[in-house]
Amino acid sequence: MWRIFAFDLSVINPAVIVLHLHLQDYQPLSFHEDRPLQDVIEDERLHRTMLTEFFAMNRTNKQAEDLNLLYKEFPQYFVWDEDNRIWYARKRGQVIGRVTTAHPIEGERYYLRMLLMHVRRPKSFTDLKTVNGFIACSFKRAAEIRGLLQIDNGAEQCLSEAALYKMPSSLRQLFAVILIYCPPSNPKNLWDKFYDYLLEDIANQSFLSEEQTKAKVLHLIDEYLQIMGKNIADFGFSQLTSTMPFAAITKEIEAEYTIPISEEDLAASSILNHAQRGTFNKIMQKVDANVPAAFFIDGPGGTGKSFLYKALLATVRSRGHIALATATSGAAASILPGGRTAHSRFKIPLQQEINSTCNISKQSAIGKLIQLARLIIWDEAAMAKKYAIESFDRLLKDLLNSDSIFGGKVIVFGGDFRQTLPVVRKGQREDYISASLVNSYLWPHLEKIRLTENMRARSDPSFSDFLLKIGDGTEPTILDNKIKFPSSMLIPFIDDTTSLNLLINTVYPSLFEFLTSSSAVTNRAILSTTNETVQEVNQILIQRFPGQETRYISFDQTLDPTKQVDHGDFLNSIQPPGLPPHELILKPMCPVILLRNLNPAQGLCNGTRLICLNFDKNVIHAEISVGIHIGKHVFIPRIPLHSSNDESYPIPFKRTQFPISLCFAMTINKSQGQTLDFVGIYLKEPVFSHGQLYVALSRAKTSANVKILLRPVTVHSTESSYTRNIVYHEILAAAADT
Ligand SMILES: Nc1ncnc2c1ncn2[C@@H]1O[C@H](COP(=O)(O)OP(=O)(O)OP(=O)(O)O)[C@@H](O)[C@H]1O
Numbered sequence: 001m002w003r004i005f006a007f008d009l010s011v012i013n014p015a016v017i018v019l020h021l022h023l024q025d026y027q028p029l030s031f032h033e034d035r036p037l038q039d040v041i042e043d044e045r046l047h048r049t050m051l052t053e054f055f056a057m058n059r060t061n062k063q064a065e066d067l068n069l070l071y072k073e074f075p076q077y078f079v080w081d082e083d084n085r086i087w088y089a090r091k092r093g094q095v096i097g098r099v100t101t102a103h104p105i106e107g108e109r110y111y112l113r114m115l116l117m118h119v120r121r122p123k124s125f126t127d128l129k130t131v132n133g134f135i136a137c138s139f140k141r142a143a144e145i146r147g148l149l150q151i152d153n154g155a156e157q158c159l160s161e162a163a164l165y166k167m168p169s170s171l172r173q174l175f176a177v178i179l180i181y182c183p184p185s186n187p188k189n190l191w192d193k194f195y196d197y198l199l200e201d202i203a204n205q206s207f208l209s210e211e212q213t214k215a216k217v218l219h220l221i222d223e224y225l226q227i228m229g230k231n232i233a234d235f236g237f238s239q240l241t242s243t244m245p246f247a248a249i250t251k252e253i254e255a256e257y258t259i260p261i262s263e264e265d266l267a268a269s270s271i272l273n274h275a276q277r278g279t280f281n282k283i284m285q286k287v288d289a290n291v292p293a294a295f296f297i298d299g300p301g302g303t304g305k306s307f308l309y310k311a312l313l314a315t316v317r318s319r320g321h322i323a324l325a326t327a328t329s330g331a332a333a334s335i336l337p338g339g340r341t342a343h344s345r346f347k348i349p350l351q352q353e354i355n356s357t358c359n360i361s362k363q364s365a366i367g368k369l370i371q372l373a374r375l376i377i378w379d380e381a382a383m384a385k386k387y388a389i390e391s392f393d394r395l396l397k398d399l400l401n402s403d404s405i406f407g408g409k410v411i412v413f414g415g416d417f418r419q420t421l422p423v424v425r426k427g428q429r430e431d432y433i434s435a436s437l438v439n440s441y442l443w444p445h446l447e448k449i450r451l452t453e454n455m456r457a458r459s460d461p462s463f464s465d466f467l468l469k470i471g472d473g474t475e476p477t478i479l480d481n482k483i484k485f486p487s488s489m490l491i492p493f494i495d496d497t498t499s500l501n502l503l504i505n506t507v508y509p510s511l512f513e514f515l516t517s518s519s520a521v522t523n524r525a526i527l528s529t530t531n532e533t534v535q536e537v538n539q540i541l542i543q544r545f546p547g548q549e550t551r552y553i554s555f556d557q558t559l560d561p562t563k564q565v566d567h568g569d570f571l572n573s574i575q576p577p578g579l580p581p582h583e584l585i586l587k588p589m590c591p592v593i594l595l596r597n598l599n600p601a602q603g604l605c606n607g608t609r610l611i612c613l614n615f616d617k618n619v620i621h622a623e624i625s626v627g628i629h630i631g632k633h634v635f636i637p638r639i640p641l642h643s644s645n646d647e648s649y650p651i652p653f654k655r656t657q658f659p660i661s662l663c664f665a666m667t668i669n670k671s672q673g674q675t676l677d678f679v680g681i682y683l684k685e686p687v688f689s690h691g692q693l694y695v696a697l698s699r700a701k702t703s704a705n706v707k708i709l710l711r712p713v714t715v716h717s718t719e720s721s722y723t724r725n726i727v728y729h730e731i732l733a734a735a736a737d738t
Pocket residue numbers: 271272273276299300301302303304305306307308416455456672673674675698
C-alpha cells in the first residue's frame with residue numbers, strides 16, 4: 001500500500017522525535033549477548049537516556065533553565081546525540097517532540113508521563129513528585145495534588161470549597177448548576193452533606209420548623225432548576241418536596257413576574273428620541289390592545305435599539321404583564337433585564353433544518369409562560385438563522401392554536417443587517433444570504449421600522465457617518481478594493497511584536513487599575529477576527545497582569561474510551577471554538593467571559609463577563625462585571641463541555657474545565673451588542689465575513705476611542721492603512737426592500 005500510494009518514506013517534515021519514557025532505574029538497554037552483564041551495568045553511558053539527560057540539562061544548563069521547557073518541547077531547542085547520549089543546543093531545523101505513549105493500566109509510568117506533559121523544567125524524578133515543597137508518595141498522588149487527575153467526587157469537593165465562603169444563596173445556585181451539568185450519582189447524599197450550609201440564612205427565620213426550612217431550601221433550588229428546564233423531582237427529591245407548604249405556581253412564570261424593573265428603564269420612555277418614541281407608541285398600542293403584530297426594528301449599531309427594548313420591557317412589566325426578552329447571543333441577552341438567549345428560552349434545536357420544531361408542549365411551564373406573554377422581544381434577529389425564527393413561528397402557532405403569523409402575539413425583532421450574519425460553517429456568500437431572515441417566508445409579514453440617529457456616537461457625528469459608510473459598503477475603496485483609515489485611528493505597523501505591544505499599551509495603559517477599579521477596565525477590549533489571535537493577546541496580557549497565577553488543567557476524554565491513549569495529547573493541544581483552553585491561566589481580578597448558559601436567569605449566560613476573585617481547586621469565586629446583574633457574586637464549577645460537530649475536529653470528545661476564557665481580547669463576533677469605552681482592533685489577518693469591520697468599529701462611541709492595528713499583507717508592503725471591508729450588498733438591498 002505504501003508503495004502503491006507513493007507515500008513518502010523518509011521525507012517527513014518536520015521530523016517527529018520520539019522521546020524515551022521510563023520510571024527511575026528502568027532505562028531500556030540494548031547490548032550484545034556476549035557482553036558480560038557486569039560490564040553492561042557499569043557502563044555509565046547506558047544509564048543515560050533522553051529523559052535522565054533532560055533532567056540533567058534542567059539542573060546544569062543555563063539555556064535549558066531559561067527556556068523553562070516541557071519534555072515534549074525540549075527537542076525543538078536541543079538535539080539528542082545517540083552515540084554520546086547527550087543533548088546539545090540545536091542550531092537549525094524544526095522538529096516535533098512526542099513522548100512515548102503509556103496506557104492507564106501501566107500505573108505509575110502513565111502518571112509519570114502525565115506529569116512530564118504538564119510540569120516545566122523538572123530536575124529529577126523526585127522533583128516531579130514534589131508539589132509545594134511536599135514530596136508525594138507516587139507520581140499518581142503528585143498528579144492528583146497538581147489537579148491533573150479528574151477526581152471522582154469533583155462535585156462534592158466543589159461544594160465543600162464554595163461552602164467556606166458562607167454565601168448560602170450563591171451556594172444554592174451552584175447546587176442547582178451541579179445537578180444539571182455534573183449530575184452526581186447520588187444527589188441525596190450531596191444534599192445531606194451540604195444541607196447545613198445551604199440553609200444558613202433561612203435557618204435564622206425562627207418561625208420555620210426544621211421540616212419547613214428543608215422544604216423551603218429545596219423549593220429555592222427547585223426554582224433555579226425550573227428556570228433551567230428541570231425540576232427537583234428529576235433528581236429523586238420528590239418525597240421531600242411533597243411536604244412543601246408553598247404555592248405550586250410555576251416558577252418560570254413567577255420568575256418573570258418578579259423581574260426587577262429599574263427606575264432608569266421606566267424613565268427611559270420619557271427621553272426617547274423622535275423615531276424611538278414613534279416606535280414605542282406603535283408597539284405599546286398593539287400590546288395594550290393585545291392584537292397581533294410583528295415588527296422588525298432595523299437600526300445601525302448605536303441607534304438605541306436596546307435602549308428602546310428596555311423602555312418597552314419596563315413599561316409592559318410595570319403594568320403587571322409578562323414581556324419576554326430574548327436575543328440571539330448571550331452577550332446581547334445579558335444586557336436586557338430578564339434576558340435569555342432565544343435558543344434556550346424557546347428550546348430551539350441547535351441544528352436547525354427546514355421543518356425543525358421547538359420542544360415545548362402546551363401544558364409545560366414554558367408553554368404556559370409563552371401563552372401568557374403580551375410582548376416578546378428578540379434582539380439580534382439578523383444574526384439568527386431563518387430556520388430558527390421559522391421554528392419559533394411554528395411553536396407560537398401551535399401553543400396558541402392559531403394560524404396567524406407568530407400565533408397572533410406582539411413580536412418585536414430587532415437587528416442590523418450590516419452586522420455579522422448567522423454563522424454557516426464553511427459557507428459561501430450565497431449560503432449566508434440564503435440562511436438570513438430576509439430570505440424567509442416571514443420577512444414580508446414583518447412591519448419594518450427604521451432607527452437612524454446614532455445615539456452612541458452622538459458626540460462624534462463624523463465618526464457615525466464613517467461607520468454607516470463602512471456598514472453600507474459605500475466607503476470608497478482606494479486600493480485593491482480596500483478602504484483607507486485615517487492615520488489618527490491607526491497604530492503604526494513597525495513589526496509584529498512592537499506594534500502589538502503599542503496596541504496593548506494603548507488599550508490597557510495600566511493593568512494595575514484592574515485591581516482597584518474593575519469597571520473602568522472591563523469596558524475596554526481588544527477585538528480580533530480569529531480565536532487564535534484572541535488567545536495570543538490574552539496570553540500576553542495574563543503574563544503581564546499583576547498577581548499570583550493559578551493554572552487549571554482540563555481533563556480531555558474521547559467519547560470512545562479506546563481512542564483515549566492515541567488522541568489524549570492531541571486533544572490537549574487543540575482549542576476548538578466555544579471550548580475553554582486546556583490550560584486556563586488566571587490571576588485574581590482578571591476579566592473572563594462565560595462560555596455556557598450556566599444560569600441565564602441569574603445573569604450567567606454565554607457571553608457574560610466576570611471578574612475572578614478567588615481560586616479554589618474545584619470552584620472559582622467571581623463577580624459579574626457588566627449588564628444588569630453587575631456586582632453579583634457567583635461560583636463557577638468545572639463542567640464537562642462537549643466539542644461541536646465540527647468536521648475540522650473529527651474526534652468527538654468532552655473537556656471538563658471551568659467554562660470560561662480570558663477576555664482582555666475577544667473575537668469581533670463575541671463583542672456584538674456590547675458598548676465599550678475603548679476598543680483596540682487587531683487585524684492580523686483582514687476581516688473574512690460580512691459586517692465584521694463594522695461591528696468592531698461600532699463598539700466605540702468616538703473615533704478617539706478606537707485604535708486599529710493592520711498588519712500589511714507582505715512584510716515590505718507600505719499599505720498599512722488599507723484593509724478589506726466585506727459587505728454583502730444583496731442582504732442590505734433585501735433588508736431595505738419593504
Ligand atoms: N434616547 C436616548 N437617550 C439617551 N441615551 C440613549 C438613547 N438611546 C440610546 N442611548 C444610548 O446610546 C447608546 C447606544 O444605544 P444602544 O446600545 O441601545 O444601541 P443599539 O442600537 O442597541 O446598538 P447595538 O446594535 O450596537 O447593540 C447607549 O449607551 C444608550 O444608553
